[in-house]
Amino acid sequence: MSGELLNKDCRQLREAIAAGRAKSVEATKAVFEAINKYEPVIGAYISTFEKQALAKAKEVDDKIAAGEAVGELAGVPVAIKDNLCSTFGATTCASKILENFHSPYNATVIEKLLAADAVIVGKTNMDEFAMGSSTENSGLKRTVNPWDTSRVPGGSSGGSAAAVAGRLCFAALGSDTGGSIRQPAAFCGVVGLKPTYGRVSRYGLVAYGSSLDQIGPVTRTVSDCALMMNVIAGHDEKDSTSVGESIAPVCNYLEKLDEPISRPLRGRLRIGVVPELNAGSDNDVQNAIAEAIEVYKKLGAETVEIEMPHFDYAIAAYYVIATAEASSNLARYDGVHYGHRTASKADYIEVYTKSRAEGFGKEVKRRIMLGTYALSSGYYDAYYLKALKVRNLIRGDFTNAFERCDCVMMPVSPTTAFKIGEKVDDPLKMYLSDVYTIAANLAGVPSISIPCGFDENNLPIGLQILAAAFAEEKLLRIARMFEMQTEWHQRRPAMPE
């Protein structure tokens, strides 16, 4: 019974619960059974809230039994990346510096999940402060890929992706600054969406790269992704960078999800491809992408070769902008108002220097150093200002592309999940693996990763689909087309016994 329940996606589960055919308490118990069984190996969660979750599940079940109205995610157990502030449990960002930080407020997206009657299972592991592409930079624990436990789950939302893939929750929230939802989703064979910048409120998301960060869903299916977007998307008066209804109204992403897109550019769905880019990925990945595009062609789509002449410079620009903003966003962790403070004897300057040195991991320190340098006197023009100009050019590439096609498709990552420890000693090498995902953050456009195949080691491959700003509805429908024709998303990892 519990296995059956765990196989449902959010939509199916929610429907079953609302109809009285299933109980949220059962689903939640099933999730925690799985957690107890598999977590010692997978390590997706930093904290879990079994008692709280069961209480909420019961509350939902009771409401339904009493015929009361319940929210869109009623009774569905979901997980939350641990860089989203919650009033329950700690909000650690997988860092020692916030290991015991208890937020007095909930992130707006968490408030929305609660209002939708979701059951919150726990908070997932990540690269420390979202800085990384493998979750190996977590300062607190290790997460492995459920498909192959000797490999990384991707990062920085590795915990969320592993939890969804491993059926340790039904859906999760992650955050994406340079690919941190999409890449782990691809590595773990699940769906991950980075919304348009400004589509989802950032209030309560511990900031890394403020002009790049977005919160997004990690789910088993595209339908679930649309469901989650219905819950989390929308303007928030607490976030000045969240877009208002008058500029980009939120729609019901589920309404026309299964229909082919209305009014494609030239009568048929037009897919932009960038052959030189794809050529930089492993053969298995290239093949999977090519085959995926064939699926679309069979559905009547056509491809057009486009150029993204500035794509090559995205990584350089990203790492200047993101680290510059990060160096400033992380300045607040100083042991004075909250967070770790050094136990050593310290004067008023050493309180900072020692607390931060003790609390931050290496990658975080490296990025703070990089960002500080880029903004420092004499270097601002050469690095930061230059990067902002390059950013403008990259956005221009997308604007041009979307005049010629409805969406762009490419790999998510040049490789599938790599081995634990493989790239951890070469930061630059790690950065370069973000080549496909980073540009979307710089331009602010939405992008989704959907499972589209496996490599010869049975590791998942993700197809990345990008669309114009605020075109999530169109993007989800395009992604759903593929899902309705294929079964990749139904494959499950053989969980470690």
Place this chain on the structure above:
Amino acid sequence: MNNLQYKVVVGLEIHVHLCTKTKMFCGCAMEYGARPNSRVCPVCLGMPGVLPVMNKQAIEYAVLAALALNCKIAEFTKWDRKSYYYPDLPKNYQISQYDLPLGAHGFIEIAVEGGRSKKIRIRRVHLEEDAGKNLHSAGNFSQVDLNRAGAPLLEIVTEPEVNGAAEVRALAVELQRIVRYLGVSEADMQKGHMRFEPNINLVVTKDGSEHKTPIAEVKNLNSFRALEKSVEYEIRRQLDNFQETGEVMQMGNKSTRGWDDVNEVTVLQREKEEAHDYRYFPEPDLVPVEVKSRWLEEIRGHLCELPLKKQMRYVEQYGLSAYDAGVLTAERSTAEFFEDVVKGGGEPKRVCNWITQDGLRLANERGCSVRKLGITPQQVAKLTSMIVSGDISSTAATSVTNIMTTRIGIDPHLIAKEESLLQKSDASELEKVVEQVLAENSKAVEDVKSGGKKNEKARSFLLGQVMQKTKGQANPKIVSEILSKKLN
């Protein structure tokens, strides 16, 4: 010392607390004297995940102030982060404005000697958030209170065109008056609503050539007096220093000095100012502000006649003394009350007297404005015209005024009548009384007529007798005239 002439050069950096109800980027209440750390929320505490949202009122107050300072208002303005580490700055960066301030290229007019005015150019005006407070208690630790963190602060930077301590004070006082007139700040220096940091140096002419002394920036000034004295002290100190060492202004030798109010000296805090690397960059969490013409005109509609202009107008238009005009225009509500009375027919000089002598006295006693005493401009106009026409003496008028504050809205003429305060000015009536008194006091009459030493005293005595007979209601001027007629 003899062949040394010098010019004093001062530029000011001023911070003004805007009197909005809430902070610049969050909804915490601005409350002076609240329990420590009780006016703090996750946003102004700089907790993980929080985001700032602009207070529209603060922007409007800032633009209004910038307009009053004759600045050009930027059509497009933005925010920047200014990074430095300090315990009262929770995010360890301050949200401020760097390269696109909301106002620039303005000026402030100040009164200088001889009833003239001088324009001091304003380089820029911008908005930023304030930091909290560090308290250095006894013991080897400091305490941090974040109630003030995030308060909206207007920063005003003048060009170095203020030449002397008196001018510095005049500018400070004028700026305080202006922001109070506009209602954008309480500007109470003791409460820290206004902070001044003068940058002072001298241009010394020695043996025909000019030498500039190094600039000193003075901090920790909590009153106008301290401001003025610190400039005076710096002038002496820099002159002495120049004579001793000949040190002149160079890149990097600007120093920061703190004012010691007890010993009335400035004390070196930082030598060879190590330029802070603030690493300014555009604030990613806030979108730009566009002050388009319609909004700008709306704000401009809240401008009023500025205090100095008003003050000088009173002198010219009404012939008031500079001093009196200054008293009337010290506060906007007093000035506007004055203007209302004059509009209602009051003779300006009389009204001025009434306000400066009676109105403000009562207002100070009650801790309120003249307008809030419960006396209407119409009543004052009536009362002052009664003085002019001789219906009432000035002394009696004061009594009427006091009564008007308790018997709200009653016509002063009626009050005077009821209180028997009306003056008798009917010459024929008074003549009868005078004749009576003269008849009854022949010795005094003789003393007056004889001239000599007893003349004045006898005259006063006779006048006094008439006043007595009329129970003080006789118009002394008219009685005097009648006496003179009859005795000469």
Place this chain on the structure above:
Amino acid sequence: MAKKIDEAQVRKVAKLARLELANSEIEEFTVQLSAILDYMEKMNELDTTGVEPLAHCLPISNVFRDDSIKTSLGTEKTLANAPQRDGEFFKVPKILDDSNRA
């Protein structure tokens, strides 16, 4: 190959960033940061004359809130996560001089 950034600069940056780094970390970072900064030189291949810097991806301006009071956390909640407190205040080692304040 000349390092893009040398150890002295790394120390300076560490100071600006308030990070106490061990000598081994300084050495390691010098090498790694140099490599990364070298890579960033790539951007200079692009001619960006006349290109506006893009700080925001959003087509919005003038996002404001009303000047209305919202409930604050209150002293206890504000200090709840404080590593050290002294009554109603956050406690820090004595700040010897105000010269570090801007």
